[in-house]
Amino acid sequence: MKRVELLITGIVQGVGFRPFVYRTASKYAIAGFVKNTMDGVVIEAQGDDVRIENFISEIKQFPPSSAKIKDIAVKQISLKKDNRFVIMKSNGNQKKRSEITPDIALCENCLTEILDRENRRYFYPFTNCVNCGPRFTIINRLPYDRDNTSMNEFKMCSFCEKEYVSPDDRRFHAQTNCCEKCGPDVFLADSHGIDVSRGTDAIKDTARLLTDGNIIAIKGIGGFHLACNAFSTGAVKTLRRRKNREEKPFALMAKNIAVVEKYCFVSAIEKNFLISPSAPIMLLRKKRNCVAFEEIAPANNYLGIMLPYSGLHYLIFESEQELELLVMTSGNYSEQPICTDSGQALKTLSGIADFFLFHNRKIITGCDDSVMRVLPDGQSLMIRRSRGFAPESINLPFCLKRNILGCGADIKNTFSLAAGNLLYISHHTGDIESPAAFESYLSAMKRYMSILRIEPDVIAYDAHPEYISTIMAISRDFFNEAAKIPVYHHHAHICSCMIDNGLKNRTVIGIAFDGTGYGEDGTLWGSEFLLCDYFSFQRKAHLRPVKLPGGEQAIKQIWRIALAYLIDAFGNDCDINAFKFIKEISRQELVVVKKMIEKNINSPFSSGLGRLFDAVSCMCGLRSSINYEGQAATELESVLDENISAPAYKFDIAREEGKFILDHRITIREITGDILENVPESKISCRFHLTIVQMVREICQLIKTDTGINEVALSGGSFQNVFLSTRIKEILERDGFKVYTHRAMPPNDACISAGQCAIAGFSNS
Numbered sequence: 106m107k108r109v110e111l112l113i114t115g116i117v118q119g120v121g122f123r124p125f126v127y128r129t130a131s132k133y134a135i136a137g138f139v140k141n142t143m144d145g146v147v148i149e150a151q152g153d154d155v156r157i158e159n160f161i162s163e164i165k166q167f168p169p170s171s172a173k174i175k176d177i178a179v180k181q182i183s184l185k186k187d188n189r190f191v192i193m194k195s196n197g198n199q200k201k202r203s204e205i206t207p208d209i210a211l212c213e214n215c216l217t218e219i220l221d222r223e224n225r226r227y228f229y230p231f232t233n234c235v236n237c238g239p240r241f242t243i244i245n246r247l248p249y250d251r252d253n254t255s256m257n258e259f260k261m262c263s264f265c266e267k268e269y270v271s272p273d274d275r276r277f278h279a280q281t282n283c284c285e286k287c288g289p290d291v292f293l294a295d296s297h298g299i300d301v302s303r304g305t306d307a308i309k310d311t312a313r314l315l316t317d318g319n320i321i322a323i324k325g326i327g328g329f330h331l332a333c334n335a336f337s338t339g340a341v342k343t344l345r346r347r348k349n350r351e352e353k354p355f356a357l358m359a360k361n362i363a364v365v366e367k368y369c370f371v372s373a374i375e376k377n378f379l380i381s382p383s384a385p386i387m388l389l390r391k392k393r394n395c396v397a398f399e400e401i402a403p404a405n406n407y408l409g410i411m412l413p414y415s416g417l418h419y420l421i422f423e424s425e426q427e428l429e430l431l432v433m434t435s436g437n438y439s440e441q442p443i444c445t446d447s448g449q450a451l452k453t454l455s456g457i458a459d460f461f462l463f464h465n466r467k468i469i470t471g472c473d474d475s476v477m478r479v480l481p482d483g484q485s486l487m488i489r490r491s492r493g494f495a496p497e498s499i500n501l502p503f504c505l506k507r508n509i510l511g512c513g514a515d516i517k518n519t520f521s522l523a524a525g526n527l528l529y530i531s532h533h534t535g536d537i538e539s540p541a542a543f544e545s546y547l548s549a550m551k552r553y554m555s556i557l558r559i560e561p562d563v564i565a566y567d568a569h570p571e572y573i574s575t576i577m578a579i580s581r582d583f584f585n586e587a588a589k590i591p592v593y594h595h596h597a598h599i600c601s602c603m604i605d606n607g608l609k610n611r612t613v614i615g616i617a618f619d620g621t622g623y624g625e626d627g628t629l630w631g632s633e634f635l636l637c638d639y640f641s642f643q644r645k646a647h648l649r650p651v652k653l654p655g656g657e658q659a660i661k662q663i664w665r666i667a668l669a670y671l672i673d674a675f676g677n678d679c680d681i682n683a684f685k686f687i688k689e690i691s692r693q694e695l696v697v698v699k700k701m702i703e704k705n706i707n708s709p710f711s712s713g714l715g716r717l718f719d720a721v722s723c724m725c726g727l728r729s730s731i732n733y734e735g736q737a738a739t740e741l742e743s744v745l746d747e748n749i750s751a752p753a754y755k756f757d758i759a760r761e762e763g764k765f766i767l768d769h770r771i772t773i774r775e776i777t778g779d780i781l782e783n784v785p786e787s788k789i790s791c792r793f794h795l796t797i798v799q800m801v802r803e804i805c806q807l808i809k810t811d812t813g814i815n816e817v818a819l820s821g822g823s824f825q826n827v828f829l830s831t832r833i834k835e836i837l838e839r840d841g842f843k844v845y846t847h848r849a850m851p852p853n854d855a856c857i858s859a860g861q862c863a864i865a866g867f868s869n870s
């Protein structure tokens with residue numbers, strides 16, 4: 106006989122772990138208990154040696170499907186007198202931390218039940234069990250018990266209660282357990298908030314209205330979606346107009362995997378992600394181009410599609426035979442945060458949605474859908490890490506002495522909290538520049554701190570003096586006692602990639618390619634080759650800086666950027682009449698912008714790779730202005746034809762004060778030559794992409810010769826470009842470099858907060 110205490114950490118709360126332990130204990134006739142604590146799940150188990158061993162190994166090998174065990178610490182303790190195994194209530198007032206479980210998509214068993222006419226949960230949209238349902242979005246505080254979630258308003262009926270206390274039931278200790286009798290309810294309202302129908306009728310009415318071309322705001326798990334029938338081109342167009350979203354692609358939800366496969370190519374890996382408990386939006390290559398898709402994702406080879414992940418979604422599709430594909434975009438206006446509260450949604454979205462499908466379970470933390478893609482080599486690339494993933498912790502390759510808050514960047518924002526060797530990256534908080542978005546960023550930050558019980562000793566923020574997150578971070582009202590540490594944007598990019606790969610402190614060649622980031626010299630950087638570790642960095646190479654006439658305005662009206670690159674390459678007598686974009690600009694505008702460049706009026710220098718992409722995209726005639734971030738680069742990648750065998754364009758490398766400057770003037774001249782000869786843009790795009798790959802190859806070779814370092818870390822939004830990231834990785838590996846790319850984090854600015862935490866952790870201030 107012996108008794109052991111097990112401490113199990115990882116994603117082990119809210120995933121049916123305790124009931125699973127209970128059943129396993131019964132199987133091996135083990136006495137003792139299991140309970141949730143702030144440290145993780147604690148088990149005391151008493152029995153003969155062999156049984157204890159079998160018990161532990163079964164826990165290790167066959168945990169519940171959504172559980173992720175990080176560690177099991179075992180220690181022997183003295184025998185006690187208990188003779189049965191119990192699930193103990195967790196005691197609330199503990200000091201240590203635990204994990205917040207991400208939301209989990211509806212499981213197979215629950216789906217079968219809601220589609221089964223004989224089942225008491227037939228057509229009940231909030232059906233869940235220990236293996237599925239919302240978690241993070243309904244948690245007020247830890248530990249994960251019903252009282253600490255927004256399910257606390259719903260008292261279980263006797264049927265549900267019986268399931269909850271029966272060890273053999275799938276809903277044994279399922280905190281979200283409920284049914285039509287006792288749980289949340291749905292109701293349909295018109296755009297004035299006046300009730301139309303409730304329950305099953307509301308779901309069926311919604312499905313019919315969607316089929317007929319209406320736009321409906323649907324309250325889901327992490328917030329509202331704006332939904333419409335994807336094949337109703339009129340509805341999609343109306344949605345674009347009302348939402349003030351001109352061309353940015355809309356996400357889709359397909360009835361089932363067969364529908365996804367009808368319209369897109371789906372690999373086995375992609376399919377696994379689609380049907381996984383995280384149920385992200387996957388970017389999938391279109392099979393064919395129907396008119397509807399041109400409206401949904403204009404000038405794009407990919408569609409963002411997810412599968413239903415809550416009972417409500419499944420039941421809407423189930424209600425109308427015709428409905429197979431819905432536009433499901435975040436329920437917000439323009440760049441505002443996703444709506445979570447019914448009253449607020451009615452106010453914000455009444456000009457957009459024709460009807461509202463509400464429910465009466467509170468969403469505590471709003472959380473957008475996650476977005477991923479799979480690269481040709483089978484590796485997954487996170488583009489937005491949010492519902493289903495956040496805020497699961499990431500292990501740091503080192504242990505921090507102080508608690509750190511990383512405030513992130515101002516667009517594609519996440520914030521991070523780090524303590525010990527754990528890093529919690531928040532869900533997607535997006536562009537935080539508007540007052541409403543900033544408010545929601547701040548309140549989410551406070552909620553994380555209180556749930557995770559992390560009070561920061563250090564505040565790390567972007568060095569950009571005009572970021573709203575920077576202004577907040579350095580303000581006296583904001584954690585006055587904490588040390589405040591500014592971090593350079595591209596340093597943060599590379600260090601986030603290092604922790605994403607579990608690298609301990611060491612020096613790497615960091616390549617940070619993006620649109621804009623504030624640099625040490627006060628100019629806008631974004632084509633960085635940094636020699637760096639967690640302590641510091643040295644700028645080893647970058648693109649030749651070019652002026653941005655009008656600053657922010659140039660980033661939208663990219664013809665200004667094209668003009669600046671052309672003038673840089675040809676001098677003032679450059680002939681721009683051959684370019685298509687010239688026809689879209691008035692003579693007067695042209696004169697003004699030329700003068701701005703010439704006289705240095707409001708024309709900050711930028712060396713962002715994103716800007717070079719903008720210029721080339723515009724020169725090719727793809728567009729002269731953009732209406733969402735990254736549009737020009739995305740479209741340049743879309744027209745690229747990989748099957749063309751064409752050489753890279755020329756470029757020069759100059760050595761200047763110990764660093765290399767990549768001079769693209771000859772590149773721009775060669776591209777101009779191709780355009781004059783009517784070379785198709787598919788070929789120009791290919792040659793241009795290959796030029797960037799070649800630049801990376803030569804610079805890495807030069808830095809390696811100088812320093813002997815042969816490890817490269819890649820980060821920045823430009824690495825969302827599949828062709829670019831795949832080719833760069835391939836060629837560097839062929840040249841003998843070890844290449845690190847992002848894994849759990851997106852390469853875009855969503856990774857900045859994580860990098861800030863790492864760098865602040867190594868700082869002495």
Ligand code: ZN
Nearest residue numbers: 212215234237
């Ligand atoms: Zn379930």
Ligand code: ZN
Nearest residue numbers: 262265284287
């Ligand atoms: Zn019930």
Ligand code: FE
Nearest residue numbers: 619622821854
């Ligand atoms: Fe960036």
